Amino acid sequence: MSQGQVDKLARKTMMEHKRRVTELVEKHAPGLPASRIHLLKGDPEALIPGLAKRKRIELLVMGTVTRAGVAGFIMGNTAEWVLTQVDCSVLTTKPAGFVSPVSCRQGRKRK
DSSP states (O other), rough: HHHHHHHHHHHHHHHHHHHHHHHHHHHSSSTOGGGGGGOSSSSSHHHHHHHHHHOOOSSEEOOOEEEEEGGTOOOOEEEEEEEHHHHEEEEEETTTOOOSSSOOOOOOOOO
């Protein structure tokens, strides 16, 4: 791809992300001021903690998908890293339809 094509794709992707974030906000937090919504471009593990500190964020909401290993059943790599780097509350969510591969089973009754 040429640099022009890459730039065009990047702009298109950013516009799509903005549209999706706007839809989510309108559905789940109508009336939230645009100044409270931050769509960052770059390494989330560096950008999110920095923004949280600069803006004195009290609650950070992050979507999580998964990661390798048993710990990934609970939280993704990025969310786990961010959690260790911020001084605010963090609420993580899984996507609709997510089914955990870990089940909580009741202990077997002894005879």
